[in-house]
Amino acid sequence: MIKKNYLLSPGPTPVPFDVLLEGARETIHHRTPQFVSILEETLEEAKYLFQTKNNVFAFLSSGTGALEAAVANLLSPGDKAIIVEAGKFGERWREIAEAYNVNVVSIKLEWGEAVTPEQIKKAIEDNPDAKVVFTTYSETSTGTVIDLEGIAKVTRNTDVVLVTDAVSALLAEPLKTDEWGIDVVVTGSQKGLMLPPGLALITLNEKAWKLVEQSKNSKYYFNLKAYRKSYPDNPWTPGVNLIYMLRKAIKLVKDEGIENIWERHRVLADATRSAVKALGLELFSKRPGNVATAVKVPEGIDGKKLTKIMRDKYGVTIAGGQAHVKGKIFRISTLGYLSIFDTITGIAALEFVLNELGYKVEFGKGVKAAQEVLFKEVGQQ
Amino acid sequence: MIKKNYLLSPGPTPVPFDVLLEGARETIHHRTPQFVSILEETLEEAKYLFQTKNNVFAFLSSGTGALEAAVANLLSPGDKAIIVEAGKFGERWREIAEAYNVNVVSIKLEWGEAVTPEQIKKAIEDNPDAKVVFTTYSETSTGTVIDLEGIAKVTRNTDVVLVTDAVSALLAEPLKTDEWGIDVVVTGSQKGLMLPPGLALITLNEKAWKLVEQSKNSKYYFNLKAYRKSYPDNPWTPGVNLIYMLRKAIKLVKDEGIENIWERHRVLADATRSAVKALGLELFSKRPGNVATAVKVPEGIDGKKLTKIMRDKYGVTIAGGQAHVKGKIFRISTLGYLSIFDTITGIAALEFVLNELGYKVEFGKGVKAAQEVLFKEVGQQ
Numbered sequence: 001m002i003k004k005n006y007l008l009s010p011g012p013t014p015v016p017f018d019v020l021l022e023g024a025r026e027t028i029h030h031r032t033p034q035f036v037s038i039l040e041e042t043l044e045e046a047k048y049l050f051q052t053k054n055n056v057f058a059f060l061s062s063g064t065g066a067l068e069a070a071v072a073n074l075l076s077p078g079d080k081a082i083i084v085e086a087g088k089f090g091e092r093w094r095e096i097a098e099a100y101n102v103n104v105v106s107i108k109l110e111w112g113e114a115v116t117p118e119q120i121k122k123a124i125e126d127n128p129d130a131k132v133v134f135t136t137y138s139e140t141s142t143g144t145v146i147d148l149e150g151i152a153k154v155t156r157n158t159d160v161v162l163v164t165d166a167v168s169a170l171l172a173e174p175l176k177t178d179e180w181g182i183d184v185v186v187t188g189s190q191k192g193l194m195l196p197p198g199l200a201l202i203t204l205n206e207k208a209w210k211l212v213e214q215s216k217n218s219k220y221y222f223n224l225k226a227y228r229k230s231y232p233d234n235p236w237t238p239g240v241n242l243i244y245m246l247r248k249a250i251k252l253v254k255d256e257g258i259e260n261i262w263e264r265h266r267v268l269a270d271a272t273r274s275a276v277k278a279l280g281l282e283l284f285s286k287r288p289g290n291v292a293t294a295v296k297v298p299e300g301i302d303g304k305k306l307t308k309i310m311r312d313k314y315g316v317t318i319a320g321g322q323a324h325v326k327g328k329i330f331r332i333s334t335l336g337y338l339s340i341f342d343t344i345t346g347i348a349a350l351e352f353v354l355n356e357l358g359y360k361v362e363f364g365k366g367v368k369a370a371q372e373v374l375f376k377e378v379g380q381q
Numbered sequence: 382m383i384k385k386n387y388l389l390s391p392g393p394t395p396v397p398f399d400v401l402l403e404g405a406r407e408t409i410h411h412r413t414p415q416f417v418s419i420l421e422e423t424l425e426e427a428k429y430l431f432q433t434k435n436n437v438f439a440f441l442s443s444g445t446g447a448l449e450a451a452v453a454n455l456l457s458p459g460d461k462a463i464i465v466e467a468g469k470f471g472e473r474w475r476e477i478a479e480a481y482n483v484n485v486v487s488i489k490l491e492w493g494e495a496v497t498p499e500q501i502k503k504a505i506e507d508n509p510d511a512k513v514v515f516t517t518y519s520e521t522s523t524g525t526v527i528d529l530e531g532i533a534k535v536t537r538n539t540d541v542v543l544v545t546d547a548v549s550a551l552l553a554e555p556l557k558t559d560e561w562g563i564d565v566v567v568t569g570s571q572k573g574l575m576l577p578p579g580l581a582l583i584t585l586n587e588k589a590w591k592l593v594e595q596s597k598n599s600k601y602y603f604n605l606k607a608y609r610k611s612y613p614d615n616p617w618t619p620g621v622n623l624i625y626m627l628r629k630a631i632k633l634v635k636d637e638g639i640e641n642i643w644e645r646h647r648v649l650a651d652a653t654r655s656a657v658k659a660l661g662l663e664l665f666s667k668r669p670g671n672v673a674t675a676v677k678v679p680e681g682i683d684g685k686k687l688t689k690i691m692r693d694k695y696g697v698t699i700a701g702g703q704a705h706v707k708g709k710i711f712r713i714s715t716l717g718y719l720s721i722f723d724t725i726t727g728i729a730a731l732e733f734v735l736n737e738l739g740y741k742v743e744f745g746k747g748v749k750a751a752q753e754v755l756f757k758e759v760g761q762q
Contacts, residue, residue: 001645348722355760368743379733
C-alpha cells in the first residue's frame with residue numbers, strides 16, 4: 001500500500017506546499033538592499049505572531065538557541081532566576097541556566113502538572129532577589145499548558161522579567177504578549193509556524209532590555225545587542241531561504257487570522273482528547289493543551305512499539321515519551337498545518353495499531369468521538 | 382480550519398511530490414540526443430505498464446486524443462465497428478467513430494451494466510464484416526469494469542481487432558495486454574499513472590498495425606505511422622517535462638510492483654464499497670470496479686449539493702454523476718496515489734456531509750467498515 005507521511009508530531013510539523021516552494025526560490029545575497037528589504041518586511045510582520053509592538057529578532061538555530069539567547073542576554077553569573085521544571089523543556093531551562101552559572105531556584109513539579117500563578121507568586125516572594133522567571137508555555141513533553149496570562153498578572157507589576165518558551169505554543173495556544181505583559185517570548189520555526197527547523201525567533205520588551213544592558217554573560221552569536229544594532233539586518237549570515245519561507249508562512253497566518261488558528265488547534269485537540277477517551281485511554285496531563293495530546297500507554301502494551309508501528313507501517317509519526325516516561329506515554333500532535341482529516345487519520349491509525357498490539361478496540365469508536373466534536377465545531381457552521 | 386485538497390476523483394488524481402519535482406526540472410530542447418535518450422528509455426519502460434513487448438507511443442493530448450488516434454488509424458470511412466455503450470466513455474467511442482464516418486454497430490446497455498464476452502461474441506457473429514471492437518475497460522462514469530480477459534478470448538483468434546480504453550483502468554485493474562491478447566490499449570496520464578493531464582499513451586500489436594496500413598482516414602497529428610517512423614523520437618514536439626514526470630512515475634510503479642498496485646486498488650475499492658454499504662447506501666454498478674465506487678444518492682438528498690459540500694467545505698473532491706445520472710449518483714475514487722487514510726478521509730467526509738444534508742448516519746460507521754477491510758488486508762500482515 002502507498003504510505004504517505006503524516007506528521008502528527010509536535011515538531012517538525014507539515015510544511016505547506018506554498019511555503020516549501022518559497023524555499024526553492026533563488027538564494028540571493030544577504031548583504032543587498034533587496035534581501036534586507038525582505039528581512040525588514042518579514043520581521044515587521046512577525047510582530048503579529050506574538051501580538052506585540054516590539055521588535056522580533058530571527059536567528060539561524062533550533063529553538064534551544066533562542067532559549068540560550070534569553071538566558072545569556074538577561075542574566076549575569078550568580079544572578080538568581082526562578083525556573084519551572086515540569087517536563088523536558090523546563091529542565092532545559094535549568095540546564096542552560098546552570099551552564100551560565102545562574103543561581104537557579106527551581107519549582108519542580110511532577111511531569112504532567114502545570115505551575116499555577118500562585119506558585120509563581122510564592123516563589124517570587126520567597127526570592128525577592130530573583131531577576132527572571134523562566135516558564136514553558138506549552139510543556140511539549142507532557143502535553144501541558146500553563147496559565148501564562150495568570151502568571152503574567154503576577155510578574156507584570158514587579159521588577160521580575162517573565163520569559164516564556166513558546167517554541168511549541170506559538171499559534172497553538174492564545175498568546176497576547178503585550179496585552180498580558182509577557183516580557184520575553186522565544187519560539188522555533190518547525191512548530192506552529194509551519195516551517196522546517198532552522199529559525200528561532202525572540203521578542204523582548206523594554207523591561208527585558210534593561211536586564212540585557214546589565215548582563216555580563218559571555219556570548220557572541222546570540223548577543224541580542226548585536227541584533228538590535230543591525231536591525232532589521234542580521235549581524236551574521238541570515239537564513240535567506242528560511243526567511244522567504246517565514247515571510248510566506250506569516251502571510252498564510254495572517255490570511256487565516258490568528259484567533260482562527262488558536263481556535264483550530266483547540267478544536268483538533270478537543271477531538272483528539274475525546275477520541276482517546278472513547279478508546280478507553282487516559283490522558284497524561286493534568287492540564288492538557290492544544291499542541292499535543294499525551295496519552296498513557298495502556299497496561300501490557302509496548303509504547304515504543306506502538307509509535308514505531310504507527311510510523312513504519314502506517315506512515316503516521318506521533319511522538320513517544322521522553323526521559324522517565326519513555327514507553328509510558330505517546331503524544332498525538334495537533335500542531336501546525338493539519339486538517340481535520342489529519343486528526344482522523346491519526347485516530348484511525350491508532351485504532352489499527354492498538355488492535356495489532358492486542359489492545360482490542362472497536363474500529364471507528366475513536367474516530368466517531370472525534371467526528372462528533374468536529375461536526376459540532378465545523379460541520380454545523 | 383485548514384482545508385487540504387483530497388483528490389478522490391477518477392482523474393485527475395494526486396501527483397506524488399517526487400513526480401511534481403521532475404516537472405520542475407529544466408526544460409531541455411527536444412531535438413537533442415539528451416532528450417531523445419530520455420524518451421527512448423521512458424517509452425521502453427512504459428511497456429511494463431501495459432505488460433506488453435510492443436512499442437508504446439506517447440503524445441501530448443488528453444485521453445480523448447488517444448481514443449481518436451485508435452479510431453482514426455484503424456479504420457476507413459464506411460468501415461464497420463462494434464462499440465459497447467454502457468456509459469459516457471462508451472458513448473465517446475461512438476461519437477468519435479461517427480465523426481470519422483464509421484459504420485457503427487452499438488451494443489447499447491443500461492448505465493451500470495457490463496458487457497459480457499457472450500454479447501461481444503454474438504455481435505461479431507451478427508456482423509462478420511466488423512473490423513474492430515471498441516470497449517471501455519473501466520467505464521468511469523458508472524464505476525463498472527468489464528471482463529476484458531474474457532472478451533479477448535472471443536476476439537483473439539478472429540480477424541477482429543480488440544481495442545480497449547484503459548484511460549482510467551491502467552494500473553487500477555489487472556491488465557495483461559500480450560498474455561490476454563488485447564490488440565490496442567489507450568490510456569491517459571492523470572489517472573493511475575499519477576501525472577497531471579497532458580499525455581496520452583497507446584500501444585498496438587502486429588494485428589492492429591495491419592489495419593493501420595489499410596486505413597484511409599484523414600489524420601495528421603495522431604497519425605501513428607508518423608510516430609512509428611520517428612520512434613523513439615516524436616514526430617512533433619513532445620511534452621518534455623511531462624516525459625520527465627512519466628519516467629519518474631514509471632519508476633515508482635516498478636518499485637511498487639504492478640501486481641501490488643492492482644491489489645492496492647482492489648483493497649481500497651473493497652473498503653470503500655464496504656463503507657458505503659454500511660452507511661445504508663446502494664452501489665450503482667452491476668459489476669463494480671476498482672477505479673471508482675459509484676453510489677446511488679439516497680432519496681431526498683441533492684446529489685449535486687453533496688459533491689459540492691464535500692469539495693468546498695471539506696476539500697474532498699469526489700465525482701458526481703454525468704449526463705442522465707447527474708445528481709443521482711456520486712463516485713468516490715480509489716485511483717492512483719492514495720493511501721488507506723485517503724480512503725478513510727473520503728468516508729469520514731461523506732459521513733459529515735450526509736448528516737449535514739439530513740441523511741442521518743452514525744458517525745464512524747462507514748469508517749469502521751472500511752477499517753475492518755483494511756485491517757484484514759493490511760493490518761494483519
